Structures are given as structure tokens and as C-alpha cells.
Amino acid sequence: MTVPTPVRRTLLLGLAAATIGLAAPAAAQAPYPSRPITLVVPFAAGGSTDVVGRLVAQKMSDVLGQQVVVENVVGAGGNVGAARIAKAEPDGYSILMGTVATHALNPLMLKRKPYDPVADFAPVSLLAVIPNVLIVNPKLPANTVKELIALVKADPAKYNYASSGLGTPLHLSGELFKSMAGVKMQHIPYRGSGPALNDVVAGQVPIQFDNLPSASEFIKAGTLRALAVTTKERASSFPDVPTMAEAGLPGYETYTWNALFAPPNTPRPIIDALNAAALKALADPVVIERMKAFSATVVSSTPEALADHVKAEVAKWAPVVKDAGVQTE
Amino acid sequence: MTDLLANLGLGFSVALTFQNLGLCFLGCLVGTLIGVLPGVGPIATIAMLLPITFGLDPVGALIMLAGIYYGAQYGGSTTAILVNIPGEATSVITTLDGHQMARQGRAGIALGIAAMGSFFAGTVATLLIAALGAPLTGLAMIFGPAEYFALMVMGLVFAVVLARGSVLKAVAMILVGILLASVGTDLETGQERMTFGLNFLADGVDFSVLAMGLFGVAEILRNLDQTETREVVRQQIGRLLPGRAELKQAAPSVLRGTAIGSILGILPGNGAVLGPFASYAIEKRLAKDPSRFGHGAIEGVAGPESANNAGSQTSFIPLLTLGIPPNAVMALMVGAMTIHGIIPGPGVMTKNPNLFWGMIASMWIGNLMLLIINLPLVGLWVRLLKVPYRLMFPAILMFCSIGIYSINSLPTDVMFIAFFGVVGYALIKLGFEPAPLLLGFVLGRLMEEYLRRSLTLSRGDPMVFFERPVTAVLLLISVAMLALALTPKLRKSRDEVFTEA
Numbered sequence: 001m002t003v004p005t006p007v008r009r010t011l012l013l014g015l016a017a018a019t020i021g022l023a024a025p026a027a028a029q030a031p032y033p034s035r036p037i038t039l040v041v042p043f044a045a046g047g048s049t050d051v052v053g054r055l056v057a058q059k060m061s062d063v064l065g066q067q068v069v070v071e072n073v074v075g076a077g078g079n080v081g082a083a084r085i086a087k088a089e090p091d092g093y094s095i096l097m098g099t100v101a102t103h104a105l106n107p108l109m110l111k112r113k114p115y116d117p118v119a120d121f122a123p124v125s126l127l128a129v130i131p132n133v134l135i136v137n138p139k140l141p142a143n144t145v146k147e148l149i150a151l152v153k154a155d156p157a158k159y160n161y162a163s164s165g166l167g168t169p170l171h172l173s174g175e176l177f178k179s180m181a182g183v184k185m186q187h188i189p190y191r192g193s194g195p196a197l198n199d200v201v202a203g204q205v206p207i208q209f210d211n212l213p214s215a216s217e218f219i220k221a222g223t224l225r226a227l228a229v230t231t232k233e234r235a236s237s238f239p240d241v242p243t244m245a246e247a248g249l250p251g252y253e254t255y256t257w258n259a260l261f262a263p264p265n266t267p268r269p270i271i272d273a274l275n276a277a278a279l280k281a282l283a284d285p286v287v288i289e290r291m292k293a294f295s296a297t298v299v300s301s302t303p304e305a306l307a308d309h310v311k312a313e314v315a316k317w318a319p320v321v322k323d324a325g326v327q328t329e
Numbered sequence: 330m331t332d333l334l335a336n337l338g339l340g341f342s343v344a345l346t347f348q349n350l351g352l353c354f355l356g357c358l359v360g361t362l363i364g365v366l367p368g369v370g371p372i373a374t375i376a377m378l379l380p381i382t383f384g385l386d387p388v389g390a391l392i393m394l395a396g397i398y399y400g401a402q403y404g405g406s407t408t409a410i411l412v413n414i415p416g417e418a419t420s421v422i423t424t425l426d427g428h429q430m431a432r433q434g435r436a437g438i439a440l441g442i443a444a445m446g447s448f449f450a451g452t453v454a455t456l457l458i459a460a461l462g463a464p465l466t467g468l469a470m471i472f473g474p475a476e477y478f479a480l481m482v483m484g485l486v487f488a489v490v491l492a493r494g495s496v497l498k499a500v501a502m503i504l505v506g507i508l509l510a511s512v513g514t515d516l517e518t519g520q521e522r523m524t525f526g527l528n529f530l531a532d533g534v535d536f537s538v539l540a541m542g543l544f545g546v547a548e549i550l551r552n553l554d555q556t557e558t559r560e561v562v563r564q565q566i567g568r569l570l571p572g573r574a575e576l577k578q579a580a581p582s583v584l585r586g587t588a589i590g591s592i593l594g595i596l597p598g599n600g601a602v603l604g605p606f607a608s609y610a611i612e613k614r615l616a617k618d619p620s621r622f623g624h625g626a627i628e629g630v631a632g633p634e635s636a637n638n639a640g641s642q643t644s645f646i647p648l649l650t651l652g653i654p655p656n657a658v659m660a661l662m663v664g665a666m667t668i669h670g671i672i673p674g675p676g677v678m679t680k681n682p683n684l685f686w687g688m689i690a691s692m693w694i695g696n697l698m699l700l701i702i703n704l705p706l707v708g709l710w711v712r713l714l715k716v717p718y719r720l721m722f723p724a725i726l727m728f729c730s731i732g733i734y735s736i737n738s739l740p741t742d743v744m745f746i747a748f749f750g751v752v753g754y755a756l757i758k759l760g761f762e763p764a765p766l767l768l769g770f771v772l773g774r775l776m777e778e779y780l781r782r783s784l785t786l787s788r789g790d791p792m793v794f795f796e797r798p799v800t801a802v803l804l805l806i807s808v809a810m811l812a813l814a815l816t817p818k819l820r821k822s823r824d825e826v827f828t829e830a
Contacts, residue, residue, distance in 0.1 A: 202473065
């Protein structure tokens with residue numbers, strides 16, 4: 001392959017290599033990667049996980065010299081796509097965009113587990129952290145978290161809060177808030193945060209927990225009031241909004257995270273190649289800027305650090321999931 | 330007013346650049362093509378094309394993607410009329426009279442009036458977005474869960490009223506549709522309902538799977554056992570331009586359809602789906618001789634087609650002004666904007682006036698292009714039917730399978746369209762209409778969601794549906810229409826008229 005060949009022949013060879021690769025992955029001797037890589041995004045195209053996935057996939061393609069193709073495998077709150085990678089060939093040609101939902105919350109909620117978030121995956125790298133935010137309708141007479149807690153405590157039967165769905169990170173952020181603040185609120189689940197935002201802006205439901213990216217324009221326009229972000233530090237896009245800890249709930253921390261996972265038993269050299277490509281993609285100024293524009297923070301890690309992160313998240317959410325009573329068959 | 334003109338001027342200056350004109354044309358052309366091809370919908374296409382738009386500037390990219398969306402609405406009606414397959418929920422109704430017209434050799438006129446009605450509706454909707462975009466979003470704000478529930482109830486009553494065949498069968502089909510909609514994980518409790526422990530049923534039955542199976546595959550099966558009827562359609566293409574009398578007949582329907590579609594499109598609860606149904610029901614009620622409906626009435630094509638195009642464009646209002654996607658395609662547009670670093674929301678209009686007004690201007694240009702692309706191409710689309718059916722049906726099946734797989738990447742979806750195809754064929758053979766089933770399915774899911782949400786918010790008090798004026802009025806209209814449809818005298822004449830011989 002050192003002799004320059006006409007383009008057509010290269011294409012044919014590539015095609016042949018790909019076919020052989022499909023038939024017998026072990027026989028492929030070409031250095032990894034020698035054919036396109038499929039990145040499974042277990043959520044619908046257009047959502048925040050999809051946006052992060054496509055941004056990173058595009059840059060990783062440049063680094064690896066092979067296309068990283070995003071495939072949206074949608075279903076069961078991300079479980080269908082994650083289960084597919086848990087059972088995929090460990091050859092580095094199918095990888096997953098995992099999230100706090102697929103790797104902590106869903107496995108905790110389901111009694112019949114489709115996969116094990118620790119044993120059934122080979123971690124590659126963390127990619128991004130997305131803050132959540134506590135927002136209220138501006139007509140609600142509460143300008144701070146403390147005022148909100150007082151308001152809700154005064155009339156416990158009255159208040160509702162909206163989230164993007166049962167068992168989502170946002171619902172559980174609300175449940176964590178309830179238990180830490182010692183208040184009662186009725187949860188109103190929606191199909192996605194769009195319709196929930198609509199009802200909160202319109203005042204049908206006064207309070208909501210949402211991803212900062214999807215709520216940010218409403219906060220800027222003043223149609224919603226942000227009381228606190230849920231991360232340890234303030235969000236760089238909203239320096240005036242205090243953290244939950246500053247606002248009176250010390251120790252409260254939730255966020256949505258995205259990370260790359262490969263199938264279990266993927267060879268170490270392949271994991272290292274993917275990790276290096278992800279790190280280079282995350283260092284790209286365009287990627288950093290695009291992520292910042294929708295309030296996500298770029299976070300890279302070693303495979304080991306991601307493994308620890310998953311374990312820590314499972315441990316953190318287990319009691320919340322149990323108290324919220326959202327475990328299902 | 331001067332503001333409006335200045336804004337539109339800015340919009341046209343953006344939309345009329347060489348690059349954006351080209352992208353708009355490309356989008357419309359691709360949209361028409363995928364609309365015509367049964368089984369490949371705008372959702373799959375936009376999702377596949379998203380990465381390609383990375384290299385474009387955001388305005389151009391969104392102009393192209395929007396072109397694909399409304400181009401598909403144009404193309405979808407072509408397939409509905411010629412092959413009796415609705416590509417999108419909004420063209421289900423067009424199959425009723427549009428395909429009958431085609432069978433009578435008036436395919437050209439049906440396509441012509443659909444294109445002209447759509448162009449008119451598109452023009453009005455563009456002006457509407459420009460003039461009323463911001464203030465109209467207030468309308469969405471007065472619609473809470475209770476109001477949406479009442480709206481869905483009204484939609485289902487419409488479905489009974491407009492169904493062909495016996496009322497009993499129509500109600501049965503609607504109920505089956507609602508039952509199918511309740512499959513999947515319960516929104517409020519997270520418990521699985523009627524999934525039999527199967528993972529791929531956890532999210533319920535996909536709308537496009539159901540529609541493609543019931544209409545696409547079932548229609549193919551039906552065509553395979555009665556080939557002669559297709560011969561009739563194939564031999565006669567007919568005139569393309571409607572005559573004076575036909576235009577006069579269709580014009581009021583176009584006006585009403587545009588108004589209904591525009592209003593329903595603004596509602597963020599996917600109200601646009603209701604537009605064509607509502608328009609058809611109204612046209613049928615207003616007609617001097619309702620018996621023509623279902624047998625090739627031009628009003629039955631003109632009204633719903635105008636309504637679906639108006640609705641598809643006004644559904645950009647909640648997206649561009651509130652950042653709330655009213656349907657799956659708009660959700661993808663949100664993704665496209667986010668990828669390009671624009672966060673959809675109330676800030677778009679002030680922060681990115683180029684994008685906002687450029688897109689609006691491009692919509693009108695796109696509609697004009699579609700009229701120009703479609704009228705001459707009508708002949709080509711009609712000629713598509715001259716392809717022998719033994720060659721065409723495998724191609725349609727293949728496109729359906731690829732199209733459905735590309736949405737969720739689930740092999741079970743492909744098996745499901747085969748299953749629903751057989752079900753649909755059995756229903757046709759037994760004299761059941763699949764359209765009410767599909768409507769029951771779409772509205773049933775939303776209706777349950779809004780009903781339970783209203784009751785949770787009111788802590789179980791049903792008075793919430795009667796205290797609010799909008800809700801009460803919508804429910805009263807539904808009861809009145811149902812009573813009218815069930816009045817013995819009316820029912821008798823209705824049964825005579827609609828029972829197919």
C-alpha cells in the first residue's frame with residue numbers, strides 16, 4: 001500500500017477491506033481504524049446528547065482519518081441503544097454516547113436490568129457536563145431558593161413542578177431538592193422539556209427543573225426566572241445565577257453528563273486510540289466554543305477516571321431513586 | 330407597518346443571495362422528491378442531511394432544511410393522490426377524495442388544485458408569520474392542558490363525523506387507535522402497559538410505523554389483488570390546470586382551509602395535524618351535496634391541502650418565537666440550530682434578525698419555487714404510475730423499509746410495518762376505514778396525556794373542564810356535533826350517503 005494507487009482502486013480496496021472486516025473482524029490486519037466507526041446516540045436527533053455527539057464525532061473523524069458516523073438508536077429512555085453496544089463486537093467500530101440516564105439512573109430504576117452499567121462497558125472518556133437549573137414562572141413570588149422553600153412550606157398541597165419526564169435526571173433533581181429542602185411538591189411529567197417549558201412560561205405549572213441549555217433563552221428573555229444552577233460552580237454563561245449550595249442547600253449537586261463507552265473487553269490499544277482522538281476533539285477551540293454556546297462544559301478524562309465516575313454516580317443516585325419510588329418492572 | 334416592510338426587506342435581501350436561493354431550491358427539490366417517494370419522510374431526510382449542513386452558514390442551512398420540510402408536504406400530497414399512501418399524518422385526508430379523483434382520470438386536476446391551494450396557503454401563512462409571529466404566541470399561552478384535552482376531544486368527534494361507512498365501524502376504529510396509543514411506558518408512573526415485556530414496545534407503537542403499514546403496505550397488498558382498477562388510473566392523466574368552474578368551486582375551500590390550518594398550526598401541541606381533518610369536516614358540512622365527498626370532490630382536496638401547508642408553515646411560529654418544537658421535524662430544526670450555535674427561543678428574533686426574517690422570506694420564495702417545480706413535474710409524477718406495478722411495488726416496499734429503519738435504527742420497526750400491513754389489508758377487506766384508526770392513535774395519546782395532566786393539576790377535580798371558557802366551548806361544540814351526527818334523521822341520510830355500495 002506504499003505505492004500510490006489510482007483513487008478508484010483505493011476505493012475498491014477500501015470496500016473490499018470493509019467487507020472482509022465485516023465478515024471476520026479478527027482477520028483485519030490494517031491499523032485501527034480501517035473503516036468507518038458507528039457512534040450510537042441512544043436519543044433522538046436534535047437533543048443535547050445528539051448535539052454533543054455530532055460535534056465530537058465530526059472532530060474525531062478528522063483526527064482518526066475515518067468517518068465517525070452518528071446513528072440514533074432510540075428507545076426505552078436510551079436503554080435500547082446502550083444495550084446494543086453492551087452486546088456489540090469489541091472491535092472499536094461501534095461505540096456509545098452514554099449519559100447519566102443510561103449509566104446511572106435507568107439501571108437503578110429497572111428491576112429487570114437490560115445491562116450492567118459497570119461490567120458491560122469499556123469506558124473511554126467523559127465528554128461534557130451540562131448543568132441543570134431551577135426555574136420558576138416570573139409571577140411566582142419567590143426571588144431566591146429560600147423564598148421558594150418558605151412559599152412551598154406554607155401551602156404544601158398547592159405547588160407543582162414540571163420535568164421532562166419520569167425518572168429523568170431533571171425529575172430526580174426535583175426529588176433530591178424535595179428531600180433536602182424538606183418540602184412537598186407534586187411532580188408533573190412531560191414528554192421532553194419543550195412542552196414543559198411552555199406550560200411553565202404560561203404559568204400552568206409554576207416551577208421546573210430543566211437542562212440549562214434548553215432553558216437559557218427563556219432566562220435571558222426574562223420569561224422565566226432562574227433561582228439556582230445545580231452544579232458545584234456557577235455556570236460561565238450565567239454568572240449572576242447562584243449555585244444551589246450558595247442559595248441555601250449545601251451539598252446539593254446534580255448535572256447531566258455525556259461520555260464515550262465501548263463494548264466490554266475492547267482491546268486496550270483501541271480504547272487508547274479512541275481516548276486520544278476524543279481528547280484531541282475536545283481540545284478543538286470550535287468544539288469548546290460551540291459547547292459553551294449552549295451552556296455545556298467540555299470535560300475529558302482517562303478511561304479509569306470515567307469508570308470511577310460511573311460507580312460514584314450509581315452510588316449517589318441509588319438512594320434518591322429509591323426514595324422517589326420510581327422503580328419499575 | 331413600516332417595521333414589517335423593513336423587516337421583510339431585510340429578509341428578502343438575505344434570502345435572495347445566490348447561495349441562499351440555490352439552497353432553497355435544493356431543499357425544495359429534495360423535499361418534493363422524498364415527499365413523492367412513499368416511505369422516506371422529512372424526519373429521516375433531515376436527520377441524515379444534518380451533518381452535511383455543518384459546513385454551511387446557519388441561515389443557508391436552515392433555509393435548506395425548511396425547504397425540505399415544506400417541500401415534503403407538497404410531494405406528500407402527490408403520493409396521496411396518485412398512489413393512495415399518505416407520507417405524513419397531514420396528508421391522510423387527501424387520499425379520500427384526491428385518490429378518487431385520480432381514479433376518475435382527474436389526477437392532473439387534483440394535483441393542480443393541491444399545488445395552487447398550497448401556494449396560496451403558503452403565501453398567506455408567510456405573511457401571517459411576519460405580521461403576527463410575536464403577538465400570536467400569546468394564543469399558545471392561553472392553552473393549558475384542559476384546553477388541549479378539549480381540542481383533542483373535538484378532533485375525535487370530527488373523526489367520527491367525517492368517516493366513511495357506518496358510524497359504528499368508525500367508532501370501533503377510533504377506539505382501536507386509542508388502545509394502540511396506550512401501548513408503552515406510562516408517562517406518569519413509568520409502568521409498562523401492554524408491552525408483554527418486549528423491550529421494543531417500551532416506547533409504544535411509532536406513528537410512522539403504523540401509518541406506513543396500514544396505508545403503504547396494506548395498499549400494496551390491495552393493489553396486488555385488484556390490478557384492473559390501477560389500469561384505469563394509469564391510462565388517464567387528464568388536464569393539469571383546473572377549469573374556471575372548478576376553480577370557483579375550490580376557491581372558498583382554499584380560503585377556509587388556509588384560515589383553519591394557520592390557526593391550528595400555531596398551537597404547540599402539534600395542532601397542525603388537526604388542520605386537514607378539521608378543514609375536511611367543515612367542507613363536508615358546508616357542501617350542498619355532501620354525498621360527493623369520498624367520491625372525488627375537489628373541495629375535499631383543496632381545503633385540507635391548503636390547511637396542511639398553512640399549518641406546516643405557521644408551526645414555525647412556536648419554534649422561532651418560543652423555541653418550542655410543535656412536532657418531530659421542528660424538534661430536528663432545534664437540533665440543527667443548536668449545532669450551528671443558535672439557541673432557539675424568544676431571543677432569535679432580536680438576536681438573529683437575519684436568520685428569522687431570512688427564513689420567513691425564503692419560505693415564500695420556496696413556495697413559489699415549489700409551484701414552478703411541481704406543475705411541470707406533475708406530468709412526470711403521473712408518468713411514474715406508468716411503471717408496471719410489478720416493478721413499482723418492490724421499490725415502494727424497499728423505500729418504506731429503508732425509511733422506517735433510518736428513523737430509529739430498529740429492525741423490529743421494519744417487521745412491524747409488515748405486521749400492520751397485513752392488519753390493514755384485513756381491515757380494508759372487512760370494510761373498516763384505516764384513517765379513523767390513525768387519527769384515534771395520534772389524538773388518543775395526546776388526549777390521555779392532557780386529561781391526566783389536567784386532573785393531576787386540579788388534584789382530581791373534574792370541574793376543571795367546565796370552569797374554563799375555552800374548554801367549555803370546545804367541549805360543547807363536540808357534544809353538539811356528536812348529537813347532530815347521531816340524530817336519527819341525519820344518521821339515516823348519512824348512512825345512505827356513506828355506506829359504500
